[in-house]
Amino acid sequence: MVQVYRSESVLSSKIVTPLRSAISYGIGEGPNSLVTNGVSTFGLLYYTEILHISPAIAGSALSLSIFWEAFTEPVMGYVSDQTRSRFGSRLPWIVVGGGLIALAMYLFWHIPSRFTGNSTAIIVYLIAVNIALRTGLTMYFIPYLALGFELSPSYDGRSRLQSFRWVFNMLANFLGPALAWSIFFRGHTSATGVRVDGTAVAENYAAMSSAFAIAILVMIALLALSTYRDGRFAAQPKPERKARLWSEFGQALQDRNMRWLLGFALLVQIALMTVVALQTYAYIFVMDLDSWQRSLANGATMVGMASGAFASTYLCRWLDKKPVVMIGVVGGIMSHALFGILYLTGVIHSGTTTGFVTFVLLHGGYWMGSGFIFPVVTAMIGDSAELRSARSPGRHEGVYSAALSLSMRIAFAIGLLVGGWLLSNVGFQPGAAVQMSVEAKRQLAVLLFFVTPAIALLGLPALLRHPVNRQSFEASTC
Numbered sequence: 231m232v233q234v235y236r237s238e239s240v241l242s243s244k245i246v247t248p249l250r251s252a253i254s255y256g257i258g259e260g261p262n263s264l265v266t267n268g269v270s271t272f273g274l275l276y277y278t279e280i281l282h283i284s285p286a287i288a289g290s291a292l293s294l295s296i297f298w299e300a301f302t303e304p305v306m307g308y309v310s311d312q313t314r315s316r317f318g319s320r321l322p323w324i325v326v327g328g329g330l331i332a333l334a335m336y337l338f339w340h341i342p343s344r345f346t347g348n349s350t351a352i353i354v355y356l357i358a359v360n361i362a363l364r365t366g367l368t369m370y371f372i373p374y375l376a377l378g379f380e381l382s383p384s385y386d387g388r389s390r391l392q393s394f395r396w397v398f399n400m401l402a403n404f405l406g407p408a409l410a411w412s413i414f415f416r417g418h419t420s421a422t423g424v425r426v427d428g429t430a431v432a433e434n435y436a437a438m439s440s441a442f443a444i445a446i447l448v449m450i451a452l453l454a455l456s457t458y459r460d461g462r463f464a465a466q467p468k469p470e471r472k473a474r475l476w477s478e479f480g481q482a483l484q485d486r487n488m489r490w491l492l493g494f495a496l497l498v499q500i501a502l503m504t505v506v507a508l509q510t511y512a513y514i515f516v517m518d519l520d521s522w523q524r525s526l527a528n529g530a531t532m533v534g535m536a537s538g539a540f541a542s543t544y545l546c547r548w549l550d551k552k553p554v555v556m557i558g559v560v561g562g563i564m565s566h567a568l569f570g571i572l573y574l575t576g577v578i579h580s581g582t583t584t585g586f587v588t589f590v591l592l593h594g595g596y597w598m599g600s601g602f603i604f605p606v607v608t609a610m611i612g613d614s615a616e617l618r619s620a621r622s623p624g625r626h627e628g629v630y631s632a633a634l635s636l637s638m639r640i641a642f643a644i645g646l647l648v649g650g651w652l653l654s655n656v657g658f659q660p661g662a663a664v665q666m667s668v669e670a671k672r673q674l675a676v677l678l679f680f681v682t683p684a685i686a687l688l689g690l691p692a693l694l695r696h697p698v699n700r701q702s703f704e705a706s707t708c
Contacts, residue, residue, distance in 0.1 A: 251381060251382075251391075252390060252391055252394040253394065254453070254456040254457065255377070255378055255381060255391060255394065255395065255453075255457075256394040256395050256397065256398035257398060257449055257452050257453050257456070258324070258374050258377075258395075258398075258449065258450070258453035259374075259395045259396070259398040259399045259402065260398060260399075260401075260402040260445070260446070260449040261328055261331055261332075261370060261446040261449055261450060262367065262370070262371050262374070262399070263398070263399040263400075263402035263403050263406070264335070264402055264403075264406045264407070264442045264445060264446055265331060265335055265363065265367055265446075266367075266642065267402075267403045267406065267407045267506075268335070268406060268407050268410075268438075268439075268442055269292070269338070269363075270503060270506045270507065270642070270645075270646065271407045271410075271506065271510055271528070272407065272410070272429075272435065272438070272510070273288075273292055273338075273646070274288055274289060274292070274507060274510070274646065274649065274650060274653075275429055275510055275511075276339065276435050277291075277352075277356065279429055279430055280430070280432045280435065281341075281346065281349075281352055282349075283349060283352060283353070284650075284654065285649075285650040285651075285653040285654050286650045286651050286653075286654040287353065287650075288356070288650060289507070289646045289647045289648075289649060289650020289651065290647055290650065291353050291356045291357050291360070292356070292360055292643070292646045292647075293642075293643035293644065293646050293647040294357055294360070294361075294643075295357075295360050295361050295363075295364040295639075295643065296639055296640055296642075296643035298361050298364060298365070299364055299368060299636060299639045299640075300636065300640075302364075302365060302368045303368050303372060303632045303635055303636040303639065304479040304629065304632050304633075304636065306323070306368050306369060306372040306373070306628070306632060307372050307376070307478075307479065307628035307629040307630070307631055307632025307633070307635075308478055308479065308628060308629055308632075309323075309628075310323055310372055310373040310376055310628035310631075311376070311478070311624075311625040311626065311627065311628035311629060312625075318457075319373070319376075319625070319628075320373035320374065320376060320377040320380075320457075321373075321454060321457055323369050323370070323372075323373040324369075324370055324373050324374055324377075324450070324453065324454065325450065325454055326369055327365075327366045327367070327368065327369025327370030327371075327373075328366070328370045328446065328447070328450035329366075329447070329450075330362065330363075330365065330366030330369065330370075331363065331366040331367055331370055331446055331450075332443040332444075332446040332447045332450075333362075333366075333443070334359055334362040334363035334365075334366055335363060335439055335442055335443050335446060336439050336440060336443040337359050337362070338356075338359050338360070338363060338439060339435045339436050339438070339439035340436055340439065341355055342355075364639070368635070370450075371635055372628060372631050372632050372635055373628070373631075374453075375608075375631035375634070375635060376627035376628045376630075376631040377457070377627075378391055378392065378395060378612070379611075379612040379615055379616075379627040379630070379631065380627055385613065385700055385703050385704070386543075386546070386547060388609040388612045388613065388616075389542070389543050389546045389551065389605065389606060389609040390543045391609075392539075392605040392606070392608045392609045392612070393539045393540055393542055393543045393605045395605065395608075396535065396536070396539035396601065396604060396605040396608075397536045397539050397540055399535075400532040400533070400535045400536035400539070400601075401532070401536065402445075402449075403532045404528075404529050404532035404533070406442060406445070407528065408525055408528035408529040408531075408532055409525055409529070410438050410525075411428075411513075411521050411522075411524035411525040411528060412521050412522050412524070412525040413438075414428065414434045414435075414437050414438040414441075415427075415428030415429050415431075415434050415438075415521055415524075416428045416521045417520065417521055427514070428521055429514070478626070478629045479629050479632065479633065481618075482618070482626065482629045482630050482632075482633045483633060485614060485618060486697065487613070487614040487617055487618075487696070487697065487698050488611065488614045488630065488633065490692045490693065490695045490696040491607060491610055491611055491614065491692075491693075491696055492633060492634065492637045493689065493692035494555075494607070494689035494690070494692040494693040494696070495607050495611075495634065495637050495638070495641075495689075496637045496640060496641050496689070497641075497685055497686060497688050497689035497692075498559070498600075498603055498604075498607075498641075498685075498686045498689050499637070499638050499641030499642070499645070500641040500644050500645050500648070500685055501645075501682055501683055501684070501685035501686040502600055502641075502645070502686075503641055503642050503644070503645020503646065503649070504645045504648050504649050504652070504682040504685070505566075505596070505678060505682050505683060506645065506649075507645055507646055507648075507649025507650070507653075508649055508652065508653070508674065508677060508678045508682065509531075509593070509678060511653065511674065512674060512675070512678050513527055513528070515666050515671060515674070516580060516671050516674055516675055516678075517580045517581075517585065517586070517589055518580045518581045519586065523586055526590060527586075527589065527590050527593065530590045530591070530593065530594035530597075531593060531594055531596075531597040532597075533594060534593075534594035534595060534596070534597035534598035534600075534601065535597040535598060535600050535601035536601060537598055537601060538558065538597070538598040538599060538600065538601020538602045538603075539601040539602075539604075539605045540601075541601070541602070542554055542558075542601065542602045542605055542606050543605075545557075545602070546606060546609075550699050550700050551606050551609065551610055551699070551700075552610075552693060552694075552696060552699065554602050554606050555602060555603050555606050555607060555693060556690065556693065557599075557602055558598075558599040558600065558601070558602025558603040558606075559599065559603060559686050559687065559689075559690060560599075561595070561598070561599040561602070562595070562596040562597070562598070562599025562600055562603075562683060562686070563596075563599070563683045563684060563686065563687065565592045565593070565594075565595030565596045565598075565599065566592065566593070566595075566596045566678070566679045566680070566683045567679060567680060567683070568592055569588060569589060569592035569593065569679055570675060570676065570678075570679030570680050572588060573585070573589075573675055573679070574672065574675060574676070596683060608634065610696070610698065611630055611631075611633075611634045612627075612630070613698055613703055614630060614698065615627050615630035615631075616703075616707065617698070617703065617706055617707065618630070620706060620707050648682075652677055653674075656670045656673040656674050656677070657669075657670035657673075
């Protein structure tokens with residue numbers, strides 16, 4: 231069972247969350263990973279290749295949910311903080327939101343036949359189901375993230391817990407979207423002798439979504455069972471003064487310990503999500519990978535990020551959090567840039583063993599840098615919430631989680647929007663990607679390996695202005 235260390239006083243920064251607690255909590259990251267990575271990896275591909283929707287229009291439709299989330303995420307953070315029940319503040323919302331996630335994830339890829347003949351109807355259906363999916367994800371993820379902040383309020387313990395969460399994120403991503411290339415999207419030869427790519431078959435997407443929906447329900451059940459007793463233990467009486475929703479959220483955004491982190495996180499996530507939107511097309515049309523090579527390449531990104539997340543815990547103890555994040559940004563950009571130089575100068579070529587191995591290693595290096603960044607930034611947000619509690623007694627984890635999550639969702643939407651727009655502007659035509667010109671492929675390589683990763687550099691000034699380190703945290707919470 232998860233052990234809750236929540237108390238009115240802040241504990242020593244040396245307290246480390248037990249392994250059992252970290253694993254129990256990490257399992258709950260699986261649903262978020264399958265939804266986020268599944269949609270970002272295959273969403274645009276499905277709506278462009280199967281339904282022949284323009285990538286710019288499909289990306290816009292997927293990004294519209296951000297206007298809905300801009301309202302629902304702050305509300306969910308506030309409601310989660312204020313909820314008092316026999317099952318605690320977080321668990322009831324986790325269970326209800328998780329069920330909605332599984333249903334909407336299934337419907338996202340199972341479009342009724344009466345919609346498929348009309349592009350306008352498809353777009354309307356996509357927007358409606360995506361809003362339902364994002365609503366469920368908000369109801370699930372905000373309380374889940376806040377629960378993580380509560381499990382270990384220590385400076386080092388929080389980093390360890392978040393590193394485990396991201397390791398499980400990558401594990402679910404590897405077992406889900408990464409292996410989906412070889413499990414659900416294997417190519418075959420038709421009766422006429424024509425080679426058919428697995429991503430061109432609608433039934434493959436339907437099979438994948440059914441498997442993902444079942445896996446989501448199983449992981450939510452495991453999380454609920456492991457936190458059930460502690461959820462009751464963590465239940466608290468109603469506060470004497472009920473905080474106002476927008477006042478609480480506004481104060482979180484105005485917190486000087488928070489706002490610079492959010493600005494940095496937004497730009498880094500935009501860069502990452504644009505890379506995700508483009509890398510799927512690079513696997514197929516730039517690197518000319520078969521289904522198993524795509525799984526290996528995608529799997530390498532998971533291994534890279536998980537390795538970075540695991541290593542970040544130990545690096546933070548040695549260097550502190552902000553330097554580790556900076557190493558992740560610079561290291562990731564350099565890995566992608568090196569491969570771009572080798573590819574564009576003709577030193578390595580697509581369709582060769584050397585090109586494939588080099589791509590896997592250096593593309594994985596970019597994701598290892600991301601593994602340094604995101605768990606540590608999340609832990610830093612938790613530190614900010616803890617410092618707020620030291621100044622203003624009460625529960626603030628929910629609204630701080632909502633602020634972080636909202637910045638991530640905004641970045642997700644912008645990344646898909648920018649990715650779709652960039653694909654349209656390099657000459658990609660829906661349903662006819664095999665006709666992409668050599669020049670268009672080179673432009674796509676430039677965007678993937680140089681332009682989009684460098685967006686993260688714009689966030690470094692904001693990161694440098696973040697004032698919290700180990701010494702100031704301990705001084706403020708003693």
